[in-house]
Amino acid sequence: GEDVSLGVVGDQLMESFLSIIDELTAQIEELESLIEETAASLEETQLLMTIPGVSFYSSLLITSEIGEIDRFDxxxxxxxxxxxxxxxxxSGDSRTEGSIxxxxxxxxxxxxxxCVQTAVHRCNDPYLGRFYARLKQRKNHQIAIVATARKLLVSIFHMLEREEVYDPPEVSA
Structure with missing residues (x-):
């Protein structure tokens, strides 16, 4: 076969690119460790990480987006x-609920x-999974997932308000 050589300049470019990739990978790992440590140090994120499907990243994003739970009654x-x-x-006597x-x-x-996709499909959470499966029989996948996300958010509200870990009601077979 033909010898495909990049030459001296090409070799230097390749080494330079690989060095940059190594540096960026190290920075990403450092940031991920910092994010994980931050999540582990906050009470709210620790509570949320007891929910199947909620990672340290997810818990931080949820708590930062919600802010102080006390602002919601x-x-x-x-x-x-x-x-x-x-x-x-x-309109008149009729009332319909549409999309979100x-x-x-x-x-x-x-x-x-x-989080719901993970809880339902990978973690097999019985509470959210059962709710999703029941809805999916009557509606499509997207409607069922969004409704389950709403249910998860209600659970998160009560968990943060009461400072309790995830403890869904018993699911009967």
Missing amino acids: EAKQVVSYAGLDPVVRE SKRGSGDLRWILVQ
């Missing part, structure tokens, strides 16, 4: 803040959906 306020509340259309409002934090909605 009830669960439906934090649900609305996340934009997971349904859009209600009323998406008025709130897109990052919070996104991370909750990621």
Whole structure:
């Protein structure tokens, strides 16, 4: 076969690129350690990490997006803040609930959906998994996942408000 040589300049460029990649990899590992240490040192993130599917990264993002839980009086306020509340259309005597409002934090909605996907599909959480499976029989996957994310957020609200670890109600077979 043909000898594909990059020459002296090409070899130096390759070494330079590999050196940069090694440096960036080391910086990423350092930052990940710092994030993990930060999550482990905060009470709120420790509580959230007791939920199947919620990692140190997820718990930090959720707590930073929600902020102080005391600013919400009830669960439906934090649900609305996340934009997971349904859009209600009323006309005369008719009232219909449509899609979610998406008025709130897109990052919070996104991370909750990621956590639910993990809890339901990888961690086999019985509480969230059963809720998702029941909804999926009647609705499509996306509707079921978003509704389960809303349910997770309500659980998170109560956990942070009461300073309790994840302890879902017993799930009967």
